[in-house]
Structure formats: C-alpha cells, structure tokens
Amino acid sequence: MKISDILQPLTAWKNLVKDPITIKDPLNRVAAPRYRGFHKNDLETCIGCGTCEAICQNAAIDMVPVEGIETKDGDSGLRPRIDYGRCCWCGLCVDICTTGSLTMSNAYQWIDNDPEVFRFIPGAEEKPWDTADKGYKRPENYTLNPLKRVSMEELNPADRIQGFMEIVKGFSRDQALQEADRCVSCGICVATCPAHMGIPAYIEAIRNDDLNQGMRILYETNPFPEVCGRVCTHKCETVCSIFHRGDPVSIRWLKRYIADQIPEHEYAAILDSPQEETGKKVAIIGAGPAGLSAAYYLRLQGHTVVIFEAQPEAGGMMRYGIPEYRLPYDQLDKDIKYIKHIGVKIRTETRVGRDISLESLHKDFDIIYAATGLHEGRSTRAKGSDHPKVYQAVNLLRDFTKGLEIPYEAPVIVIGGGNVAMDIARTLARLHMQKMGRVDITLTCLETEDIMPADREEIVEAREEGIQIIPGYGPLEVVSNGDTLKGLKTVRCVSVFDENGRFNPKFDHSDTQFLPASIIVEAIGQGMDLSYIPESIKKEMKTDARGRIQVDAYYQTSLPWFFAGGDIIEGPDVIHAIANGHTAAKRIDHILRGEQ
Amino acid sequence: MDYVIQELKTLFSGQNFEKKRGDLLFATLDTGVLVQALKHLRDMLGFRHLVLITAVDWIEEDLFQITYLLRNYTQKTDVGIRVFVPRSNPIMESIHTLWETAATYQRELHEMFGIDFPGSPRVNKPFILEGWQEIPPYRRDFDTKKYAEETYFPRPGRKTHDPETYMKQKLYPDGTES
Amino acid sequence: MSNDDLKKRRVIGPDGIEFEVNPMEDYFCTERPHPESPANRILEKFFNWARSESVWILGYGTGCGAIEMRPLMTPRFDAYRFGIQWRPTPRQANLLMVSGYLSVKTLKRVIRSYEQMQNPKFVMALGSCTINGGMYWDSYNTINRLDHYLPVDVYVAGCMPRPESILAGLEELKKRIRAGKGEGANAYIENLDWYKANQKKIIKDWDMPDYNW
Amino acid sequence: MTFHWMQLVYALVSLFIVLNVGLIIQGIVRKIGARLGRRHGIRWYQLYLDLFKNYAMRSAVSHGIMFYLGPVFRLSGGIGLFLFMPVIYGSVWFQNFSGSGDLILLTYFIFFGTLGMALGAGESGHPYSAIGITRGLSQTTAAEIPLILAIIAIAVQYQTLSVTDIVAAQQGGILNWTLFTNPLATIAALLGFLGSMMRSPFDVVMAPQEIPVGPPTEFHSNFLAVLQTNRAIFPMAKTILYVNLFFGGATNWPVLIIKVFLLYMWPVFIGVAFPRFRVDQSIRWFLRIPTLIGILAILFI
C-alpha cells in the first residue's frame, strides 16, 4: 500500500470547482445536420414506385392511396406510409428512392401513449418536422441502383450507311443481365405500356436467366416481341422510375434480347398452343400488327381466323413502313411465322372491296375485325406540292420494300419531323450512298428540335449519317420549272400549337429559306382508305364528322359484328395497334362464347 | 498453405480445397477422420486456436455442413474444415476434449440445428432458447416469419398496395384502355 | 437447475428434520391481487406530484435501448436533476423501462420484475420494437407488441431513442402521472386474465407462480 | 436531572429539525458528489420527494412480522441514538433525554438498528438480503472496534460516561476539544466513522453491483420510507455524537450544523475517490491501523 496511491485519487476533488458539462435543455437539442430522423416526403415529386417498400427489411413501409393524388401515367397515386413501430432509421429507403422525394429530417422526438399512432404518411399528414431543413438526404456520390444504362453496341455511321443492315446489335447475355439488374421492379411502366406488358416480370425472367418464362410473359400481351423489341415507341421508358434520376431501363432492348435468344423452332414448345376448336370464324382485314395480334389471341382461344391482306406479304406497316435497317424482315417473319404456326390463315394479295366484298365476309364469318391501317400519304398542300416530283413517304417506303425502283435524285428534301420522315430520309441516304457514294438529303420540319416528334436517337443517327436537319421551318412553296423541280421555299415557324394545344402553326414571314431539291418527299402524316366498306354498311355505322369510325372501349363499332382497330382508330403506333388488337380479340372471344 | 493441403490430402484424403485468400483455406473431410485431422492440425501444424464451429443447412442436398475454423497464430493462417452429416441423422463427434470452448459451440449447434454431439458437456441443456417446442430454429425448413406472425401477431391496421396492380385497378380495370 | 428448484420435494433441514417443500406455494403468495384505489382527491394530487417528481427506474437493461441509460445517468444528460434515479431492485422501483425488443426469455423476467414492483408503477416502452416488433418483427424469439403483455404508459419512438427522446418521454410520463392517468398497475390487475392468457400463450414453459406480488 | 413532560415536546422539535437538516445535508452532499462527476445531480429537495413518494405507495408486501419490525427497529435505533444525546449543549430545549452514563446506551443504539435490520431482512427471504446482512453485521462490528476503543479512551480521559459531561469538559476554547486533547482517540474514531457511514470504500453492504443491494433489497413502499427517514436521522445523530465527543459539541444550531456538515463531509471526502473494499478487506483494514490507534489512544491516556 503506497501512500501516493491513497492520496492520488483525492485529486478528483479538483473537479468540484469545474462547471458541469451537462446539456442545459436536452429536450430541445437539435440533432446533427445529417441525422436520420423522421421521414419527409415531397408528395409532388414522389411517384409512388414503392421501391422504398421493397428495400425496407422491416416491412415498415406501406404504399397507400392519398387523397388528392391522382393515379396517372408514371405515378401510381400511392404514397409511402411509414410505421414507426417497425422503422429502424437506416435510411436505405432514402438512398434508393428513385425520385429523391423521400428524405429524413433531423427531428427525433415522438412520444405518445397510444401505440396505434406511430404510423404516418410523410408529406400528407402534418408533422412538426415537415419544415426542418436539416436531416439526412441521399449523398450525391453514390447510388444503390446503377443509373447509367448499359451502352448498346451499334454499327458506326460509316458502316451502316453502306447498306440496310440492322444498326442495333442487341444485348449480349452479360449486357442483358446487367441492364435487367437495374430494374427496381416497381411496375409503374405497365400502366403506360399500351399493351400493359408484364415488364417487371419479364425483366426478372432475364435476371433469373429463364428466357422461356420471359417469352411466355411477352406473348401474354404481345405476339410481336421481335418487332416491339426493335421499333416500339417505348412509352414505358419515359415513365421508368429510374428515369427520374438516371437513364431509364432499356426495356425495349431487353424485350428484344429475350426474343432474339430463342430460336423460332422452340416457340411452339415454350408457348401455349391453341385451345380446342370452337367452330366460330373471324375474318380480319389487314395483316398489320393489330390484325395479326387480334388473330393470334383469337386463334389461341380456338376460333378459326382468316386474315385478308392486300399486299403480297403480311406485316402491314411493320413491313412496308419501317425500313429494314430498323426492323430486318427475317425478324418480322419470325413473329408472323409463329402466328401462322398456330393456325391463323393469311390470304395475301386479297384486297377486300376489290377481290372479295365485305358483305360476303359478313355472310361467311361471325365477326369481322378491320385493321387496315394508314397507308395513304398526306400532302402539305403547300403551293406547287402537286408536282409529280413531290412524293409521299409511305408510298416510297412501300415500293422500296416491294423491291421497286424509287426516285432518289439528289438533292432530296424531306418534309416532316416524325419517324416516318426519318425512315424515308435514312432509306434514301443509304440509296444515295449505294448509288452515288455521298448523301445529299435535307430534312426540314415545322417543329423545333426539342419538340420534334421523332425519337431522339433517330435524329442523332440521321445526323450521323449525313442528313442535314433544319428544324423550325414550314414549307411555303415548291419551286419548279415544268417537270424539273428547283427546290423548296421554307418559312420560319414561330409556334406550332396555339394556346389550346391545337395544331395551328404561326410563321415569321421575314425569315425564309430556299432549299434546292431534285425531289421532295412529304412525310407529315398518313390517312386511311376506308373505300372497302360499302356505303350501305357505312351508313349504319357510327362515324364522326371527319368520317372516322367510332368504336367503344373494346373496338366494337355500332355494328355488333364489326370491329375496327389499329392505326385507323389509334393513329400510327405499332404497340397501340398490337394492344388494341388484343383488346378487341378478348371482346370478340367473349361475344363468340356468348358471354357478356 | 500448400503443405497443409498436402498433409490433409495424403493423411486424411481431403477434398474440395478452396483457397479463399492467401491466409484462408477451406477443405472438406470425411466425418470419420475429423477429430484425428483436427488433432493433427492442432498438434502438428500449429493450428492451435479454434475460431469457431458452425453449421450450414443444405436442405436441398439433405446435409448439414459443419465448419471448424482453426487459426495458426505463428503463421497467421486459417483453415476451415468442412464435414457433412446427413440431416436425417445429424450426429457428430464432439471435440470438447481438444478445445474446452468447443463445448459452447456444440451446445449452440445442438439447440439451433439439432445436431447431436454425444458426450459434450451440457449439450442437451437449453442454452439460448427457453421453452422452445418447434423444430430447431436455424434449420432452413423453420419459417421464422410464419412462426412470428402466428405467435406474436403483428399490430393490425396495416395494408399495402402493389403499385402495378393498384394502377391496373385504377387505370384499366377490366383490361381495356382508359 | 432452475426448474428443479421449483418442484415439490422433501428436504432435510439443518437440524436433521425432514419436511416437505412446495416452493410454488411456500415461497410465493398465491392470493389474487386486487386493485388499489387512489386516496382522496387532494391528497392524491399531492401524492401524484411526489410520484411524478421521484421516478425510480428499475435498472434492468432488457434490450439495446439500455445503452442510452448510461448517458442519461452521466453528466451529459444527467437525468438525476429531473428527479429520475435508478434502482437495482424491482421492489423499490416504480418505473419499468422496457428498452427495446423483448425476447421471450426476457419477457418472463420482465413480467416477474414488473409484478414485484409496487403500485402505482409505470411502464415506459422505448423504440420501435415495443410498438410493432421493429427490426425483429419476423423473429421467432421476440415479441411484437408490448401492450399485450404489460400495460404501457408511454411509448418513445426511435431505434433506439436518443437520451433526449427518453427525457422527453419521462416528461410526458410525469405529466400523465400528475394528471392521474398513471393507473397502469390497476389496469393490469383489472385485466389480469387477459394479460396472463397472452403471456402464457408465448411463454411455453410457464414454471412460475401466476401472481408474483 | 429531572424529567419533565415538556421535554418530550422539545425532543420532538429537535427530532424534526434534525430530520430536515439530515435530508438537506444528504441532498447537498449528493450534489457535491455529482459536481465531481461534472454534472448537476439531484435537486437539493429531492430526498423529500422520494420520501413522500415512498410513503404514498399504495401497496406493500410484507414477508412477516419481523420484516415489518426491521425498519422500525432501525428507525428506533436512529431516534434512540439521537434522543439520548444532548444536541445543543446548555440548551433546555435540545438536551433531549441525555442522562448520566448514556455513552454505553448510545454505543448500544448505534448497533441496535443494524441488528433489527438483520432480523427484518432475514425474514424477507431474499438471498441478497442475507448476504447483505452478513456483510453488514461483520463490517459494522469491525468498524465499531476503533470507535469503542476511542470511546473507552475518552471515557478514561474524562472519567465520565455522560456525553453532557464530556461536552462540558471541552468547552472554553478550541484547544479543549478532544481532537486536541486526545488526537489518537479522535483519529481512531474518525477512521471508525468512515466504516459506519456507509460510504466508499466501506459500502459494500449496500453495493448494488457486488451482488446484493444489501439488506433493503426487499424493502419497499412504507418500509423503505421508514428506512429513508432513518437514513436522514441516524447519520445525523451519529455525527452529532462525534461532534459532542471529539469536537467540543455545540452551543447553538448554526455551530452544530457547520460542525455536523464538516464532519459529514469527512467520509464523503474519502468516499468519492475510492471504490469499495470487499467486506473481508474492510474488516482486515479496521482491525489493523484504526484498532492499533485506538489501543494506543487508551494506552496513552
């Protein structure tokens, strides 16, 4: 026992004169700026994707409807409700939040004697911490779900311009798995897809490397996976929840990946075969996407389906409108062949109204479904546009597919800013390259570049291929000298739509341009040809002021035996056509089975 | 580590050698030679520290994997010895004579997996659980969520919606366009 | 070993006489408890004030939340200045702090500790786990809702609640006591059968006396 | 000295004063202890609240008649010690019942409470209580030895057993205090005092960590409140006894309170800086130096 050991401890008494270090008012102490306290949610930004719910290991989050939040495209209308009887304040929900709407305040006090109250919808129910500006927010430098797309391999412009080879190479297995991995399976896209394809489900099938399952899911809603995997307008990707912070998932390419991987001869083994024959007969006019889709689903139900097609081959606009470099014909044939395989009969080069009358079809078949599409070009009606060297894009494309010679004399001017304009411009560019070794094509359209209806990548690729794009100018006059075309005078367009959003272009006549041209191609829209419907039937049918057929939600016209769908109802879009073919098929099936 | 592989291979016909890192090796042995092998590792090769004993339930193959992790403090290396016992009759020789502390691990394995170690001290006494009446909880076929929900019934009043189905109900109720 | 102690048996005493022991009857009171009514109004008000300003916590760290007791006891938060003190024995404590999840094994001890506390007594539940299971909502060994087994006066949200939160919870508890709402002990006795049924449902090896006062 | 009924009233008044002083001094001491730990500590009136609260508890479980009597014995020990001792020297009001020969009685009272407690805690049936009692009795006994030796020393020195006389003998200047007239006895008594005040390093009896909470493990509600009352009175009484025996007593309240407080701070001063001795260690400790000093004190008279 050392004496110093007795005395040293007594030095503790020196603390008597020191101030206590106690926090004076602990109840109002503010937590650190990064503190993970109670949740806040910006209801406007939130899209209710439910990713927070998916990552919560405590099942603390419920997705619930909130008053005042409408369900709409890209917004489920649900909002997270957090159960503080479960929450562990890990903040993973904040980290993964696809929109960044969910954050945490640095408030931490919630005391109650009723255990039932500890759950609330951040943002919707007022809480004292709603205004707290400090608290945990997702750090900028990392993310729990990759935001960058897997880059898609494409032919470079110099190569692809040489011919009509497909530009997009498609995903390899690794790439597809990597891209599929980015999906958070929220399912927001399903509602936006016109066909309501089971997108998260087939992406999951890719992840699980179970492509057969993926194929089955695709065919549930869409018998054109190869086509849609290439040329779909992918509305789904515009609402992809990941799009809020990064690149959307390449849903279209993933779909194509599934279809590409499975050889045609395996389809039959993977997919459902038709049910027992019902003996009912359905005639379909037009072997385009709508007609074929309707045919496929009707045939699956066991009905006899015959398609009447005017052109030599089935496919409609998919074949005669879309150039081969975007949609190779063998891929289209792969889809169509399977539809034929299950027993759909296609009578090509049979134009209804010319080779066979609608009345006789009505007599032979229980139901008729007309999906004749938009195959008539529309004119700009600019001065001089009736010149023979002014062509319609749809006609040129159709002729080109049929293998006919089409005019290509340089310089070419294409009028229009949509995908059809791009298609014809790029087709002609390839022709130019093949025939002349250079590209001399100018594309002009009313819309400025940011509102051009064409897909962004189309514009980029067109430029890469040497096409000059002059957006924001409207055609004023086609200048010609007899049979030879001189060029096109354009005028700057100030605005395309008026305040009500109606098409009503305004021009600034002080700013005009003259573009020299040998031929001009108009690609500003298409019209329909309903001449196959006899006047007697047309009279009974309800039509609107502009002569368009009126249908109900199931594409049934006022005549119970007559359905109409596809582009003639919805306007030009493959996926819409496929979707309403499917919808009509379901309804027709009901009627044929005598159900309501 | 190569000499360890060599010894285990020749003396105890070890298989499936897996070098995880420079200082971590996993090997599979037969249950029969395990105690001998561990003794050899301990006394001859210097793996004198028992890091842990644990089990993995490979229910698909109907096997329990028991892992013995040993450490050599002079070489600073670890060896993980795997043995497999059938799930239907999980009995393993006890190694509490080699390491006193092994008894604790074996007690836990007995309770949590139902693997028996005859002769291990207090192996049949409850260790962590009290009044447990179900199958041993760490077995894969024991569903903890189901058990918890049936026994402790979570607070009612919770209902969640799947965005995909909810949007379907709202936007296209019977499969048509809105 | 523990269970054997509670079995009926014959023992030889230090003086050599053999006698029978039935611990469940001999050591514990089997009489059913009854609610204790408050004193008259004015006196009760004074008492409640005294109770609220002298909260003695049973120093039983049942779960992770107990780690925040140390800061409360020590200089930084110093709960003593608010009349809060810790007691090592349940007999002398009047607040049971259930600091988070309760495994079944602990619940058994918590119930016994709670029952040994004297009326009026209070229960404060910390953290998500006591409200709806928290992190361990799907664990086979932890309860989900404390209010099924004990009458809870105040819940404090958090995982785990910060000391500041706990202090705020204690302030809330004091308010409730002063308002005469801290009658959990009587509520427990009035609904004893329900509580006991819930408790016995999950404590499969119920080897203790029913009431343990 | 004759007995008047009025003395009862006087005694009650002084009891009341000393109870309050005891509670407040305890509160202040705890605040001082807290200050060393850099915190505020309890409010100075917290002990009143605790006392009220414990009296206000609605239920109480008794384990038998001795369980009930234990705290009562303990309190009577404290009150007895206090009542048979002059509080203010020369004051009619506060001389209590200090007759002649009461030093023996007082030493008995110091031990009386502990014995009563032993019976009560024993009845509670809690093993912790039993361990606490064993510890308490052995340690108190050991701590009493130097005290008793010191008392014998001063009894020999002053040739009386009456506290009043001892106080009287110390009047008339600070150098008349036993502290200076018999420093060895004072040191022995002060060392013994450490042991009887239930503070570190001699508080293993009440230690919460070292297994038992001590004898009061099972005591609660009113029982505990009685013990708490005693805990206010008993140390006060003990300190007053020391003041009377070694520090010249007091002729008025302020002097008494100052002396009591300073003396009370002595074990606190040591206590906060040290952990606890185990009970065997503390017994050994008491039986060494303090006992030696005590014996020396007697020898040097």
Added chain:
Amino acid sequence: MKYFEEDRSKFPPKNADGSFQIDLESHKFTHIWQGPQHPGVTGNMSLELIIQGDEVMQCETHVGYLHRGFEKLMERRKYIQCFPLVCRICVPEPDFNEYCFAAGVEELAGIEVPEKALWIRTLVLEMARLASYLMWMGGAAGSLGHGLPGQWTNYLRDYILDRFEELTGGRIYHMYILPGGVRNDLPEGFKQRLLEVLDDIEQIMKDVKTVMFNNTVFKKRTQGLGIIDPSWVEPYGITGPNARAAGIPLDVRKDSPYLKYPELDFEPVTGQESDAYTRLDVRRRDLLITVDLIRQILNKMPENGEYMAPLPNVLNWEIPRGETYVRAECTRGEYGYYMVSDGSMYPRRVNVRGPSYTHAVALMEKLVVGVNIADVAALMTSLHTYPPEIER
C-alpha cells in the same frame, strides 16, 4: 493475514474432474442468481452461482435473454437488407459488425473498395473502439463501486457519439459502412472537432489513471483477481486484450492486417500479470493507442476521393456461391463473420463469432470458481463480455 483464511483443502469434496461436489439440500451452500436484472452483470445475462460463504463454488452462465435470431433473420433478407441488421448485434460498437459484414460481402462479390473509404472505415472502427472502451471503463469502475471515472468517461463517450452523429447520421447505430464503401464523406470541420475530443480524452484519461488505476483500494480489489493462465489462451479461445494481458500479443490488427492498419504505426499493448488489474490496464493503454491511431489516420487520410464503389442494383444483388471468414479486432478481441453464399440474393448463412462467446461462457465459468462473490462483477467487467454477441 493467514489467520483469517479457512482451510478449504478438505471441503467441499471434489469430483474426479476437479469440480466440487455440491449438495444444495445440505444447506451448506447458497444458490443465487446474478442477473439478468442486476447492475452487477454486463448487459442482460445472468450467472447462476452456488456459493459457500462468500466464495463461489460453481457458476453457470445463462445467456439468451437477448436472442433475436439474427442469423436466421439474415437468411430471409437480401444482402443490403442485412446491412441495417448487423450493427444491432453488438450495441456498444456496432461498427465492427458493419465492417465485417461489408468486408465479407465485398470479398464474396469481388468488390474493390476505394482508398478513401478504407481510411474512413479505419477511422470509424477506431472511434468505435474509443467509445466502447470509454463506456466499458465506466462500467469497470462502477462494478467496484467507483462512480467518478464512469461519469467522466461516459461523457467523453458522448462526445465521440456526437462526432459519430455528425459523420454518420446515427448516434448509436451508425449504419454507415455499406458493402462497397461508406455512406458519406467527412463533414466540414470534422477533423478539427474530433481532435478536440481526443485532447479531452487524453486529459481525462490522466485523471482516470490517478483516480482509478493509482488507487489503493482499486488495486487491492483487482490485483490477483481472476488470473488467466497463458496456457488457457488456446483451449479457451481467448483473444484480444484478455490474451494480451497474459503476455500473448494477439491483435488482429497486427496479425492479419486489414483496412489501413498496415500503414499505421502501433504496437499491441501487453501485460504480464494476467489478473483483472492488468486486463483493465491493458485496455486503458490500448485506449490511448487508439487515440494515437486516430491522430495518425486523420493525418494520413487523403482529402478527396471516392468513398463508395459502384454497386449493382442492391434490390437484385446476387452474390456468387462461396464462403469466407472475415475478422477484425474489436475491443474485446477477435470479431469475425463467417459467411456462406449460395449464389442467390439471400445469404445462405452468416455466423457471427463474437469474442464474448468464449470469454463469457467457458472462461467465465472456469475463472469465477473460488472468487469472492463481491468480485464477480469486477471479474466480469475485466473480461469485458457483452451478451448480445454471444446469443445474437
């Protein structure tokens, strides 16, 4: 003082294996429980003691009061969902769990962690060590009835927790070391504030040394208490400070360096006596080394840099089949995670090897025999056991 020591050579009789024959009905023994609701045990566990007089004859450790079945719960959670779970396994220093889990996942998944993240992780681990030691120091003093050091060290720990809160957004459970890196960079001015706390700690640790370690009563109580023979280290699987106090320099930080420890300059602290006092003192000195390590880390840490490796989508994160064992040195010894992945999104099995597993059960039961019951708490804190990592 031999006179006080009773002759125990004959009684109680011993069994063949050296344990005592105990007949409770003979009334020569007392059967008591220390814990679970007792301030004298660390955490929520209990010791079932059979004592004769003041001496412990037999001890059985009871754990399981905190069992939540983490290893089972992890089997039904995705890897990222396990991340908030693991830190709950050990409350005073959750970061070792986070680190081990993250390191295990990274190893199985083959993720390269950025340099800066490694430094921050090292910093976080050392801060956690500091916090844990400080709190434990208070407990160790408290178990001997010494309140003051506990008060001081606990407020220092609170300062560290404040720094943690600032850095990680969490006070106790930091949930900061994600597989792949760490969740956030150091905030503005963090280093400065941390250094101030370190200065405080060094200051107070001097006081702790004078008041606690240079204290005659403290020495009397702890010297010679619970001596661990160096030869027990291997059969009982003793690691960390408990082994170091026996003169065996086991320190994972040195033996199998991880994170940035190879770049830091330190020597493991060892002691010779191997009693409770040495164990406490080894930890005190280790604490000071930690303070020094944090200073070194702050000096050497690069200012800028990525702190997170790119992760795949964590919701669909599949980890290739494999197994591994990752260890770290926590305040109590070797902390390890044995992880088995079966190639799915969910771990097949995660087994946590806490150092207390061996210290609190087998070793405790052996050491406590023959000890005075008043010293049991001190013995326990000197082993620095912590129940949740035993039963998980």
